[in-house]
Amino acid sequence: MSGRLVGIGVGPGDPELLTLKAVRRLGEADVVVTLAAAGRPSRARAVAAAHLTVQARELHVPLAMGPDRTAVDAAYDRLAVAVGDELAAGAVVAVLCEGDPLLFGTFVHLLDRLGDDAPVEVVPGIPSALAAAAAERWPLAVGGEGVAVLPATMGPARLHAALAVARSAAILKLGARVAEVRRLLDELGLLDGARLVVELGGSDERRLPLAAWREPRAPYFSLVLTRGLGPRDDG
Numbered sequence: 001m002s003g004r005l006v007g008i009g010v011g012p013g014d015p016e017l018l019t020l021k022a023v024r025r026l027g028e029a030d031v032v033v034t035l036a037a038a039g040r041p042s043r044a045r046a047v048a049a050a051h052l053t054v055q056a057r058e059l060h061v062p063l064a065m066g067p068d069r070t071a072v073d074a075a076y077d078r079l080a081v082a083v084g085d086e087l088a089a090g091a092v093v094a095v096l097c098e099g100d101p102l103l104f105g106t107f108v109h110l111l112d113r114l115g116d117d118a119p120v121e122v123v124p125g126i127p128s129a130l131a132a133a134a135a136e137r138w139p140l141a142v143g144g145e146g147v148a149v150l151p152a153t154m155g156p157a158r159l160h161a162a163l164a165v166a167r168s169a170a171i172l173k174l175g176a177r178v179a180e181v182r183r184l185l186d187e188l189g190l191l192d193g194a195r196l197v198v199e200l201g202g203s204d205e206r207r208l209p210l211a212a213w214r215e216p217r218a219p220y221f222s223l224v225l226t227r228g229l230g231p232r233d234d235g
Contacts, residue, residue: 002087002088002089002090003030003086003087003088003089003090003091003092003093003118003119004087004092004093004118004119004120004121005083005087005093005095005110005114005115005118005119005120005121006025006029006092006093006094006095006120006121006122006123007094007095007097007101007102007105007107007110007111007120007121007122007123008022008025008026008048008094008095008096008097008101008123008125009022009097009098009099009100009101009105009122009123009124009125009126010022010044010047010048010096010097010098010099010125011047011098011099011125011126011131011201012098012099012126012127012128012131012132012200012201013043013047013098013128013131013199013200013201013202013205013221014047014131014200014201014202015047015048015049015050017125017126017131017201018047018048018051018125019123019124019125019126021123022048022051022123022125023051025094025121025123026048026051026052026053026056026094027051027053028092028094029053029056029092029093029094030055030056030057030086030091030092030093031056031057031058031059031083031086031091031092031093031094032045032052032056032057032058032059032093032094032096033058033059033060033061033079033083033093033094033095033096034058034059034060034061034096035060035061035062035063035079035095035096035106036060036061036062036063037062037063037064038062038063038064039062042060042096043098043202043221044096044097044098045058045060045096047096047098047201048096056094059082059083059086061075061079061082063075063076063106076109076110076113077113079110080110080113080114083095083110083114084114084117084118087114087117087118095107095110097125098125098128098221099125099126099127099128100124100125100126100127101122101123101124101125102122102124103127103149104151104172104173107122127149128170128172128197128200128221128223129149129170129172129223129225131200131201132170132195132197132200132207132223132225133170133225135197135200135207136195136197136207136225138168138195138225139168140168140170141167141168142233143233144231144233145167145168145230145231145232145233146165146166146167146168146228146230147166147167147168147169147170148162148163148165148166148168148169148170148228149169149170149172150162150169150170150171150172151171151172151173152171152172152173152174152175152177152178152180152181153173153177156180156183156184159171159181159184160184160188162228163188163190163226163228163229163230164228164229164230165228165229165230166228166229166230167227167228167230167231167232167233168225168226168227168228169225169226169227169228170223170224170225170226171223171224171226172223173220174196174218174219174220174222174223174224175217175218175219175220175222176216176217178196178213178215178216178217178218178222179216181210181224182210182211182213185210185224185226188229190226190227190228190229191210191211192211193209193226193227194209194210194211194224194225194226194227195207195208195209195210195224195225195226196208196209196210196212196213196218196222196223196224197222197223197224197225198218198219198221198222199219199221199222200221200223202221204219210224210226
């Protein structure tokens, strides 16, 4: 293939947190790919909108999100074919990703399918965990302490095991798991002080104690900052 595939991390939601390289690569793109759950607009596109050029063609791909991996994999297979055709024609194809392309990013699925067939560049973005820590003035790690970035979807048992060795943690992908995470942190004596950050960088941003959240669900783009049970190191 003569084209180039570029995964661009747009950061957590604040357009001012795009990197200079991300903006430059957007200006060089022939095709800009955005992805979102079916029926929803692309959050990554909204973040990067001011830097999209009129020359670039846009390809928006609705994805079937959920436990049916067959449907999800089929959607990525179709996307890989479409992107592969663009690369074969010599296009520079930029794929926009919330946060960082390689940290729970949708770009990983394209990389798995096309990474051996075309030149690939990854432009890192600021992960939501780091941006949330900055907004909350939350030190993530000092000295020999451990910090964990964990998906709520890994379940209470595995979360418990990870929190046992980490001094600090960010728990992502809350959604319907927010009450489950709240219960776990309460059982571990970690609920007091845990912070919930919702829609960071967007117009609906909220930051509040996790203990104050009473709804059964949280927006998908929410995370919890919590202390873990691991040892403290003041060195």
